[in-house]
Amino acid sequence: MAASGFVYKLIPLVRGRLRGRTSCPARIPVRAFSCTASRSQLHSVEGTGGPLAGKVDRFGGVTVNLADIGLPADISECLFSTLLQESLVQWKAEGKVAVWLRVPISLSRCAAAASTHGFTFHHATHDHAVLSLWLGEGESRLPGFATHQVGVAGAVVDESNGKVLVVQDRNKTKNAWKFPGGLSDPGENIGVTAVREVFEETGVRSEFRSLLSIRQQHNHPGAFGMSDMYIICRLSPLTYDINFCTQECLRCEWLDLAELAKTNDTTPITSRVARLLLHGLERGFGEIDLSMEELPAVYSGMFYQLYHRQLPPTSKS
């Protein structure tokens, strides 16, 4: 069904409703969308049903973008609920397995209406929310949304003297030495985050060498209850003068790796990575590194980053 057909059907309905009085949801102190009156009105005005205009995907789901189907800006929860109800009947009859609703923030009242039909938020960002409803058999097989934030720290190692760049956070109760770092921006590669955060916190410029460790932690208080992936990279310094951010850091120093590996004034992970780095200094960083390679992504023409242990030179690459 074309979007224009939907608009044609809807506009006279809304105009008719606005002229009436009994169906105005704001006049009755109940949930605004419990409106059987409006539903009969809908049928009397229009006569024919038909689903909201959506796109069907290869999994048998239908996606309706409420910004694209010509809904009046002031459509009521009541009326949208009725339209959605009729669409759901038809989608179920057609064997659709799921419905996705993309709701612009200005039409958020449609999300409330949809929730009375079982829709829940799948995700929301900036100016729109996406709701979903599973219509298929058994448990929902819909994929979830992003579950992890990614934090990256950079261990900048000066190989000439065995020192590493460390900071103490300003706003922590315990003044523990740690590697500078922070959250990845959306779409930012791990190594880029490490180099950026090191520079922002310490003023030291560096370049990415390898990935050293990964920590996974759930129900993270700094991640709105979601999961946190915290990655420590090995970096090489390009500059050495410290000019640290006094908003974020209390101290910033080039510290002996051996000292960092044995002090109690640090975090367990920092201590662990310090020992890894000491081992790397002595035996070669090849012992501790996951090296990175960029490979082309088949579908997008973009590149992805792949990290793993270096293959021996005798292997085909």
Added chain:
Amino acid sequence: MAASGFVYKLIPLVRGRLRGRTSCPARIPVRAFSCTASRSQLHSVEGTGGPLAGKVDRFGGVTVNLADIGLPADISECLFSTLLQESLVQWKAEGKVAVWLRVPISLSRCAAAASTHGFTFHHATHDHAVLSLWLGEGESRLPGFATHQVGVAGAVVDESNGKVLVVQDRNKTKNAWKFPGGLSDPGENIGVTAVREVFEETGVRSEFRSLLSIRQQHNHPGAFGMSDMYIICRLSPLTYDINFCTQECLRCEWLDLAELAKTNDTTPITSRVARLLLHGLERGFGEIDLSMEELPAVYSGMFYQLYHRQLPPTSKS
């Protein structure tokens, strides 16, 4: 300000409004929350202003949970917009740097009202959305929401014969051998996902050994435009009989690692990891593994998983 105080202030306002006629937003074909009339009404009834009841965090942000402050279930966009506007004036005067609104899905119309004051969706899940507005100087310093989904595949290696468990997806154009895997459920550890997905797809039970490779990819079509972290683990088989899921897989076999490493009927990453595993079979898996250790999280009493190269036995652990 206590939530009960807010309720006291609001209820008579709403009742007064419902008795009137001109301010019913459903009656005027304009954006429902452009209602200066209602605002003057607010002042005439109440006389005193006061912010929505919220909690102040250590960063100077205020969080208002709309489910906790006694809003009437049928509060209009117009009235909420007016209340929010007055609160914003006060929060700005108090030097608050940010406002977070937690909006139950049934009160979604309040999200539309908030958007007219500059609020945007920070995230949404299941039955509520969270909106945010930066009031501080310069660019927003609010942390973002989760950016990555995590997919995990398991390479189950039978060390007795050098074979590895591989599948071909049912719904792909190219029938490439790959390791069974899928998306992590919320709160699920990497190794648990690998073992679960291998069993669901192939019927083979296995146990986690190590982490082998990590891929980071942005704007991922299967991740609603977000980023994807794809992790391959090494697993050891506990059972060997294949009973694969015909919904997901076209084929499932124990394949020679040497054959997988040289065939073209696979993906670049699978091929790469097959060569890593061959190297591990010959020289010991210690050459290719990131081993995992559980450590206690300081703040939560929970544990996190840390992956890095095994430290040599001579190091303190």
